[in-house]
Structures are given as structure tokens and as C-alpha cells.
Amino acid sequence: MRVVSIEPSTRLDQLLKYVDIVSTGGEAKNIIQDGKVLVNDRVEKRRGYKLKSGDVVRVGKDFIKISFKE
Secondary structure (H helix, E strand, C coil): CEEEEECCCCEHHHHHHHCCCCCCHHHHHHHHHCCCEEECCEECCCCCCECCCCCEEEECCEEEEEEECC
């Protein structure tokens, strides 16, 4: 599991691009709407979901724990 430090206003689709899981916003939208992204072990289909410190995002075998930049 990798820990990623992000800005508090970061959305789920932005995170996927930031950590290079996808290369475009359209690709992020597709995998989110297809139910391939889990946040805290629940399918999250809202690409605009605002991440919280401590959230764990899973895409396939990739696990990303969220922390906020200080």
C-alpha cells in the first residue's frame, strides 16, 4: 500500500490521474462508472467524490492510502 499526500479538495478522478493509474480524465470516468474503484472497501461510482484523510482507494491490486498535505 502506498501513502499519497494530496490537497484536501482532491476528487477521486483527479487522484487516479495523479498516481498514474489512468492517463486521462475520460479513462478515470470509465473505470469509476464501471465499478472498478473501491473507497474503504465500497464501490464508489462518483468521480467527484472528495477524498478524506485516511481513505483507502483500491483499483485492482493497487491500494492507495490518502493523507493531506500540511
